[in-house]
Amino acid sequence: MKNQTAVSQPINTPISEQKSTGHQDKKYIAIASQPVQKTLFWKTRFWKTSLQVLPTAGAIIPVSLLFGVLASQADWSVTEVFLISSLGFTGSGQFALLPLTESGTGLLTLLLLAVSINSRYLAIALVSASRLPGAPVKKALAAHMLGDEAYALETEQTSATTTLLIRSILFICWILSAVIGVWLAPYIPSEWLAEEINPGYPASAVLFFLSVNQLKVRLQSQFKMSDAHDERTPRKVKPSEQSSSCNLIRLIAGILISGVCILVLGSEYFWLPAIAIVSVFRLRRTA
Amino acid sequence: MNDSATQAIIALFLTSLIVRVLPVFLVHLFRTPAKLTKPDTPITTAQIAARQNVIQQKLSGSLPLAGNRVRNYLTEILPVAVFINFSVYIAWSEISKAPWPAVISLTAIGLMALSERLSLIPATLAGTGIYFLLRNNPMLTG
Numbered sequence A: 001m002k003n004q005t006a007v008s009q010p011i012n013t014p015i016s017e018q019k020s021t022g023h024q025d026k027k028y029i030a031i032a033s034q035p036v037q038k039t040l041f042w043k044t045r046f047w048k049t050s051l052q053v054l055p056t057a058g059a060i061i062p063v064s065l066l067f068g069v070l071a072s073q074a075d076w077s078v079t080e081v082f083l084i085s086s087l088g089f090t091g092s093g094q095f096a097l098l099p100l101t102e103s104g105t106g107l108l109t110l111l112l113l114a115v116s117i118n119s120r121y122l123a124i125a126l127v128s129a130s131r132l133p134g135a136p137v138k139k140a141l142a143a144h145m146l147g148d149e150a151y152a153l154e155t156e157q158t159s160a161t162t163t164l165l166i167r168s169i170l171f172i173c174w175i176l177s178a179v180i181g182v183w184l185a186p187y188i189p190s191e192w193l194a195e196e197i198n199p200g201y202p203a204s205a206v207l208f209f210l211s212v213n214q215l216k217v218r219l220q221s222q223f224k225m226s227d228a229h230d231e232r233t234p235r236k237v238k239p240s241e242q243s244s245s246c247n248l249i250r251l252i253a254g255i256l257i258s259g260v261c262i263l264v265l266g267s268e269y270f271w272l273p274a275i276a277i278v279s280v281f282r283l284r285r286t287a
Numbered sequence B: 001m002n003d004s005a006t007q008a009i010i011a012l013f014l015t016s017l018i019v020r021v022l023p024v025f026l027v028h029l030f031r032t033p034a035k036l037t038k039p040d041t042p043i044t045t046a047q048i049a050a051r052q053n054v055i056q057q058k059l060s061g062s063l064p065l066a067g068n069r070v071r072n073y074l075t076e077i078l079p080v081a082v083f084i085n086f087s088v089y090i091a092w093s094e095i096s097k098a099p100w101p102a103v104i105s106l107t108a109i110g111l112m113a114l115s116e117r118l119s120l121i122p123a124t125l126a127g128t129g130i131y132f133l134l135r136n137n138p139m140l141t142g
Helices: A023-031 A034-073 A078-088 A091-102 A107-117 A120-131 A136-144 A148-153 A160-187 A201-232 A239-265 A271-286 B003-030 B045-060 B066-097 B099-115 B120-135
Strands: none
Touching: A034 A078, A034 A091, A034 A148, A034 A160, A034 A201, A034 B120, A078 A091, A078 A160, A078 B003, A091 A107, A091 B003, A107 B003, A120 A148, A120 A160, A120 A271, A120 B003, A120 B066, A136 A160, A136 B003, A148 A160, A148 A201, A148 B066, A201 A239, A201 B066, A201 B099, A201 B120, A239 A271, A239 B066, A271 B066, B066 B099, B099 B120
């Protein structure tokens, strides 16, 4: 049985809501005015997108709850947890900085560490910039709410409104869960927080599933593109076999490069060098 | 609010501005005029002349198609590189906590994602279930 629901897939916006160019835009603008577009979005896409995002939001709740509990144990107030979750909004960064604040680490050290840990967002922000709203405030807000899970749910076809909605849902879930974590902290037995429990695993599982899914979708589209290109340029080797095997080799090489970078630089500082090397390697092979 | 919490909040907020907000506005600045111009916006004579000049240069082969390469890099190459690193990072961080349960569980989740037989929720539940079952197994955890 092939149970392919929309939940497992990155969220695409229907053709009617996608950004288009040239004469298509003129046609689109002529057909649907702004108020009609907004009404259509709220009637159709809002609930559908929300339902698609909820499973992922559910997976980040335990992680954020845990942060709230740990922050409460470090004598952080609800206001402080609310502010760091909303203004900071970075899972790994928040967890990394929490113990450092207890040891009295300076602002510059905290900033350098946080930037190093979250450097992957540089690449992700660049890639996802085209699907953000045009208005500067909305654009800045959407950019700030960018998270790993949101990025894994979006595609190039996701409209600006849907992107904002996906990010907002995950952002609000993260903040609320952290605040609830502070309130729940006195009632949670200490053995529940032990290392062996690993409450962050469901979030890792969700992100891993979405990453593999995105890789599959993206590499499949690249197979098709290279196959189409090969059909125009006749070769001795069967084109589909050649491009598929080349892409598989590139994927394995990318995984190996990433693994070596983690080994050499550590899991906190490998992001930018690894992304740069893997992408340059893929670019050279593609050229 | 205590000072250490304030410092952490400031550090993370500045981080968000540096790594998430700033790149988005930089990309916007470096976009070509053709992309920034809305279809219903009148084009000036200077813009038409500039575009014709670029088209002529492209046709004559004197200017490499840098725009297409950048777009290809940002929409195809870079996302794949990011997701490869995501996958490896998740696998690495979970394997370092509990090797065998993580290997078996993530392999199962990966296969489910590739086969498309299960959607996100069942696959995550199954993978998480496998992980915690194996993690509580004394033979695997030692």
